[in-house]
Amino acid sequence: MATETTQTLRSPHLLGIKDLSTEEIQLIFSTADQFKDVLNRSIKKVPSLRDVTIANVFFENSTRTRLSFELAEKRLSADVVNFSSSSSSVKKGETLLDTVNNILAMKVDMVVMRHASPGAPHFLAKHIEANVINAGDGTHEHPTQALLDTYSIHQKLGSVTGKKVAIVGDIMHSRVALSNIFALQKLGAEVMVCGPATLLPKYITQLGIQSTLDLREALEWCDVANILRIQLERQQVKYFPSLREYSLYYGVNKQLLDSLNKAITIMHPGPINRGVELNSDVADSEQAIILDQVENGVAVRMAVLYLLASQKNS
Amino acid sequence: MQDRKCIIHAQLLDVMLHRLCHQLIENHRDFEATVLLGLQPRGIYFADRTQRRLEKILGEKVNKGYLDTTFHRDDFRRRDSPLTPNKTDVPFLVEDKNVILLDDVLYTGRSVRAALDAMVTFGRPRKVELMVLIDRKYTRHLPIEPDYVGRAVNTIDSQRVLVEWEEQNEEDGVWITSKATT
Secondary structure, three states: OOOEOOOOOOOOOEOOHHHOOHHHHHHHHHHHHHHHHHHOOOOOOOOOOOOOEEEEEEOOOOOHHHHHHHHHHHHOOOEEEEEEHHHOHHHHOOOHHHHHHHHHHOOOOEEEEEEOOOOHHHHHHHHOOOEEEEEEEOOOOOHHHHHHHHHHHHHHHOOOOOOEEEEEOOOOOOHHHHHHHHHHHHOOOEEEEEOOHHHOOOOHHHHOOEEEOOHHHHHHHOOEEEEOOOOHHHOOOOOOOOHHHHHHHHOEOHHHHHOOOOOOEEEOOOOOOEOOOEOHHHHOOOOEOHHHHHHHHHHHHHHHHHHHHHHOOO | OOOEEEEEEHHHHHHHHHHHHHHHHHHHOOOOOEEEEEEOOOHHHHHHHHHHHHHHHHOOOOEEEEEOOHHHOOOOOOOOOOEOOOOOEOOOOOOOOEEEEEEEEEOOOHHHHHHHHHHHHHOOOOEEEEEEEEEEOOOOOOOOOOOEEEEEEOOOOOEEEEEEOHHHOOOOEEEEEEOOOO
């Protein structure tokens, strides 16, 4: 007989890390442990979501997140429909709500959405019945990425509590940075952000984190460094003179890592711009857990989908 | 206060376990091609005890795993309280093996159906048998019957049968309680 517990997520949606409690994050982690186990078997599929239909609605480009969600959904036996704005009626002038309502009219239970506007999934969650999962909304949040990042730290270092994590790069335009800051703080880690002054939001330290302009200082301080991509597509003006100059001041290379007094763990949410924020000799080194992050991404997303789906009584 | 009655005490439980182990040996002899699979969460203690007893009697290693059925259950999204998964730990393939599924209480049979589904992830067994400590008679929702039974009991739906073990910091024994709410 199975145990009945009241352990569940409070909200029917996953819109941001900000709304999650520490216990909820830990519940997602412990569920992800079981799915990681499933993913390491020869038959990597379980039938839990066989009567659930999920729409992946991507109004912005994505490779990793979309693939990862799609794999997670398929390994849970859900039916999956994909939608990307580049090949749809959005181009013909349809509104967000109309687009999604049309998809829902086809009896979809969950919507995984990426959108360029911050708050788009929150808007959607207010207006539709289905569970909404935020797969990135503009520069705001990217909750599943933060969950898989912190889960990867948890797996690599045994715990997140008390660890020092530096987030390096384009903090201003990064939803990964904001979600990571929330997740790390809820799990009891210390956070420092590092980047050129133009790419650090002015009041970021009010979140209770440290901030520095000096890459070496950040790396000397931390146990884990999460290196972010320069989001050129979101930058309307020039924030630094050239990529080459950025790379000279904020690029992480082997020589720099070897000169530190300890071996730190290197993370990157992808896609990597090799030679800009991260050199190949670091990205492919033992210290990097970039591919572990990708692997954990599927397990963490399975856990989120499973937990959200399990609330609904049909 | 819940009404709680002991139907099998520690000493009797031990005798029952001993008898069940000998029945297993009678049918399976040396356990070279036979493995035990305890169903999570409560069947694992029964599996542990059975394994230890068999190893003591036979003087050789008996393979055992824990099987979690959560992801294979048929009541997902149909119940008020969500199910929390437990660890599946099957460190061998069941391909061409005789598998003995162990659970503490057999009630509707739905857990066992889910377990049969979960098990095929680890290969195609030659034969599958079911051993339960308590069989609640006339309560089945599915055509599933045990091969080895500790004790068959008559119960009504409003009652609950609880098997407790020392490993859970309880006294060994089987209890019948009336549910406070259904």
